[in-house]
Amino acid sequence: MKKFFRSIALFTPFAAAVYVLLVVLTGNFAAGLPGKNLKYRKGSIGFLHSRLQEIDTMKHVDILFLGSSHTYRGFDTRIFSRHGMRTLNLGSSAQSVLQTEVLLRRYLDRIQPATIVWEVSPASLISDGVESSLDIVSNDRNDLWSFQMAAKQNHITVYNTLIYSLYLDVFRQNAAFTEDRRKADDLYIDGGFVQKDPQAYQIIRRVPAEVSINAKQFLSFERCLSLIRASGSRLVMVQAPVARSLYDSYLGHKEFDAQISAYGPYYNFNEILSLHDSTHFYDSDHLNQSGVARFNTALIRILSDRR
Amino acid sequence: MLFNSVNFALFLPVVFLLYWFAAQGNVKRQNVLLLVSSYFFYACWDYRFLFLLVFSTVLDYSTGIKMHEAKTRALKRFWFWLSISINVGFLGIFKYYNFFTESFADGLSLLGVSANFGTLQVILPVGISFYTFHGLSYVIDIYKDRIPPEKNFIDYSVFVSFFPLLVAGPIERATHLLPQIVRSREFDYAKAVDGLRQILWGLFKKIVIADNCAEYANMIFGNSAGASGSTLVAGALFFTFQIYCDFSGYSDIALGTARLFGIDLLRNFAFPYFSRDIAEFWRRWHISLSTWFRDYLYIPLGGSRGGMWFKVRNTFIIFLVSGFWHGANWTFIAWGLLNALFIMPSILLKTNRVNLEIAAKGKALPTLREAGAILTTFCLTVLAWIVFRAESLGHAATYITGIFTRSLFTIPRFERMDEAAVTMYLVLAFLVVEWIGREQQYAIARVGAAWPRTARWAFYSLLIFVLGMFMQTTETPFIYFQF
Numbered sequence: 001m002k003k004f005f006r007s008i009a010l011f012t013p014f015a016a017a018v019y020v021l022l023v024v025l026t027g028n029f030a031a032g033l034p035g036k037n038l039k040y041r042k043g044s045i046g047f048l049h050s051r052l053q054e055i056d057t058m059k060h061v062d063i064l065f066l067g068s069s070h071t072y073r074g075f076d077t078r079i080f081s082r083h084g085m086r087t088l089n090l091g092s093s094a095q096s097v098l099q100t101e102v103l104l105r106r107y108l109d110r111i112q113p114a115t116i117v118w119e120v121s122p123a124s125l126i127s128d129g130v131e132s133s134l135d136i137v138s139n140d141r142n143d144l145w146s147f148q149m150a151a152k153q154n155h156i157t158v159y160n161t162l163i164y165s166l167y168l169d170v171f172r173q174n175a176a177f178t179e180d181r182r183k184a185d186d187l188y189i190d191g192g193f194v195q196k197d198p199q200a201y202q203i204i205r206r207v208p209a210e211v212s213i214n215a216k217q218f219l220s221f222e223r224c225l226s227l228i229r230a231s232g233s234r235l236v237m238v239q240a241p242v243a244r245s246l247y248d249s250y251l252g253h254k255e256f257d258a259q260i261s262a263y264g265p266y267y268n269f270n271e272i273l274s275l276h277d278s279t280h281f282y283d284s285d286h287l288n289q290s291g292v293a294r295f296n297t298a299l300i301r302i303l304s305d306r307r
Numbered sequence: 308m309l310f311n312s313v314n315f316a317l318f319l320p321v322v323f324l325l326y327w328f329a330a331q332g333n334v335k336r337q338n339v340l341l342l343v344s345s346y347f348f349y350a351c352w353d354y355r356f357l358f359l360l361v362f363s364t365v366l367d368y369s370t371g372i373k374m375h376e377a378k379t380r381a382l383k384r385f386w387f388w389l390s391i392s393i394n395v396g397f398l399g400i401f402k403y404y405n406f407f408t409e410s411f412a413d414g415l416s417l418l419g420v421s422a423n424f425g426t427l428q429v430i431l432p433v434g435i436s437f438y439t440f441h442g443l444s445y446v447i448d449i450y451k452d453r454i455p456p457e458k459n460f461i462d463y464s465v466f467v468s469f470f471p472l473l474v475a476g477p478i479e480r481a482t483h484l485l486p487q488i489v490r491s492r493e494f495d496y497a498k499a500v501d502g503l504r505q506i507l508w509g510l511f512k513k514i515v516i517a518d519n520c521a522e523y524a525n526m527i528f529g530n531s532a533g534a535s536g537s538t539l540v541a542g543a544l545f546f547t548f549q550i551y552c553d554f555s556g557y558s559d560i561a562l563g564t565a566r567l568f569g570i571d572l573l574r575n576f577a578f579p580y581f582s583r584d585i586a587e588f589w590r591r592w593h594i595s596l597s598t599w600f601r602d603y604l605y606i607p608l609g610g611s612r613g614g615m616w617f618k619v620r621n622t623f624i625i626f627l628v629s630g631f632w633h634g635a636n637w638t639f640i641a642w643g644l645l646n647a648l649f650i651m652p653s654i655l656l657k658t659n660r661v662n663l664e665i666a667a668k669g670k671a672l673p674t675l676r677e678a679g680a681i682l683t684t685f686c687l688t689v690l691a692w693i694v695f696r697a698e699s700l701g702h703a704a705t706y707i708t709g710i711f712t713r714s715l716f717t718i719p720r721f722e723r724m725d726e727a728a729v730t731m732y733l734v735l736a737f738l739v740v741e742w743i744g745r746e747q748q749y750a751i752a753r754v755g756a757a758w759p760r761t762a763r764w765a766f767y768s769l770l771i772f773v774l775g776m777f778m779q780t781t782e783t784p785f786i787y788f789q790f
Contacts, residue, residue, distance in 0.1 A: 001327065001494050011764055018768035019775065026776065035519075035726030036776045130780075154313075156775055 046093035067119025070240035077191025089192030096129030206249035356432035367442035371456035406635030434474035477595035492569035502566030509559025517552035536715030583680035586659035
């Protein structure tokens with residue numbers, strides 16, 4: 001029996017070391033292999049790397065934006081700047097509340113924003129958040145919060161990507177990485193906004209589904225609120241406009257709005273603004289520049305009124 | 308609680324430690340622990356049906372003793388039939404009630420009579436086909452005076468409910484398993500290590516091969532209308548490897564788990580896709596069920612005695628019952644029938660016991676003749692699996708006719724072809740390992756036996772890496788749980 005446990009005790013670290021080694025080799029030499037559970041996304045479509053590089057120069061901003069691609073494609077830092085507001089957009093692809101919590105824990109003290117505009121939607125509370133975790137693990141410096149986020153998600157792709165990303169962090173393999181400001185139709189704007197070139201609206205039909213909030217996400221939502229309250233920043237929660245076809249695919253908006261409103265000031269811009277799918281959106285999720293202008297103007301008015 | 312779940316990964320070490328340490332080598336304590344763990348394991352599936360398992364156990368335990376103590380042959384027969392009819396009755400109600408009422412109503416409607424018997428939403432208790440067959444073999448063996456009844460209720464209950472085999476077999480025999488449960492068990496290092504190795508191989512088969520193949524098999528079978536012949540062949544191949552790796556993977560995990568507790572279960576698979584004829588395939592596929600039917604149905608029916616006509620009749624009965632055992636669906640019955648037809652030439656030509664040893668024994672490669680026989684048998688098996696997997700007989704017919712079109716000679720087209728290609732490479736690598744290890748109990752039983760420990764461990768670590776790199780990210784139940 002002793003021999004058995006001794007073998008187990010020796011084999012476990014051996015297998016772990018081989019596993020890490022093979023993950024690193026796969027990341028280095030077979031990054032394009034399809035179907036594998038390793039998705040390292042340094043400099044991915046969401047420009048999170050560029051956004052994080054700006055944090056050091058962005059202390060005491062007026063507004064910090066948090067949320068999914070609705071955020072980094074929906075809050076144009078230039079529009080706010082024209083109204084005298086210094087803003088930082090920390091949106092990331094498919095950012096769910098679990099990732100918002102990680103970003104708050106890492107950067108809230110450093111940024112010290114006067115106001116936090118947090119984009120909260122059914123999508124951010126029902127998703128498993130894996131896509132966004134991969135984005136953050138790949139593009140941000142990893143620390144204990146990364147481990148905690150991975151453990152909460154308990155998803156093999158997140159674990160593998162975290163292993164590979166840690167290796168790159170430790171051996172500074174990506175220290176010289178720079179991200180292009182333009183990728184295909186997307187242009188990165190200082191402060192974190194991503195502008196899409198004009199293009200025709202694409203209709204995506206969806207089957208209506210009930211909003212079923214993920215319990216882990218909701219616990220994280222409550223922790224985020226505590227962190228923001230403790231920091232002294234003002235909080236405004238918004239639901240960004242999406243195309244009517246997408247909005248109608250979620251059922252139970254009234255209940256969702258009532259639930260979120262109970263936690264602080266909350267504005268559902270799908271109910272406030274009257275936007276047209278093909279005029280103000282380029283796809284069912286994202287506003288075009290004309291839609292962004294209307295959305296931001298309406299938000300600035302609300303923020304000014306609140307002051 | 309799935310074998311491929313985090314819950315099981317926590318459950319197994321806890322039971323293992325308690326078994327070898329807390330029970331302190333006392334077989335009574337060990338068996339009590341195994342019984343409690345097994346009931347807990349079963350309750351994790353559905354605690355509502357625990358009563359059925361306990362009832363079935365009490366019934367067979369009691370009737371076993373009553374038969375043994377019966378003063379007259381008539382009384383013994385009474386207890387025997389009581390047990391058989393209640394066991395088969397439960398199986399009939401839970402597994403086949405809706406099938407019979409719906410089929411009867413359909414049959415009447417063909418005659419122009421409208422009938423509505425009303426169907427019950429009967430939930431199939433997991434493992435019922437397996438533990439019922441355990442009980443039946445025990446009762447039959449006592450009735451035939453092959454074994455005495457087990458007097459210790461705990462020991463008998465462990466025989467029926469031992470958690471590694473509870474939900475999907477192997478279907479054990481009292482003659483094989485009960486003596487192991489009754490006698491004291493010592494920890495055996497070699498056996499435990501071998502058990503862990505077999506668990507690892509089972510997990511690889513299930514998680515890497517079966518679950519990935521399932522993605523494409525489900526996709527193609529679900530969208531078979533209008534698909535090209537080559538795409539349909541790809542779908543059938545994916546299912547062929549899915550079902551083999553799913554079920555044999557389960558069996559490997561079950562056997563490996565049992566070995567950790569010092570218990571050897573019956574072997575369930577012996578490289579069936581390297582068979583050279585259908586008779587050999589059935590000696591290598593789901594062995595515990597095939598031999599069960601052989602011993603408790605085929606031989607009592609007369610077996611191969613009484614001339615060719617009886618042999619043919621009995622073979623058809625066995626395969627039809629075997630198909631029906633898999634579930635209440637005409638596709639399973641047709642699958643059984645098809646296998647009976649496939650095996651007929653070797654029955655009629657009396658060549659069904661020609662290939663008893665594994666293909667190309669002691670050689671690296673098969674002869675051309677052997678390779679041809681393996682390929683032919685494999686193609687027949689794939690054809691039968693299409694019927695097994697199809698949603699209905701109509702679906703099976705259109706699927707098979709869809710294959711034999713000119714589009715058979717085109718490149719398959721379906722979503723995520725690049726990922727499917729990776730799965731195909733994994734299947735090929737898997738087949739190579741299976742071929743190399745085909746003379747062992749399971750493919751990697753002796754891999755690296757002569758290597759230094761570091762190299763052997765590196766091989767196991769590589770398997771773990773492939774598991775982590777290619778596993779599906781949602782837990783997928785084993786196919787045979789539904790049977």
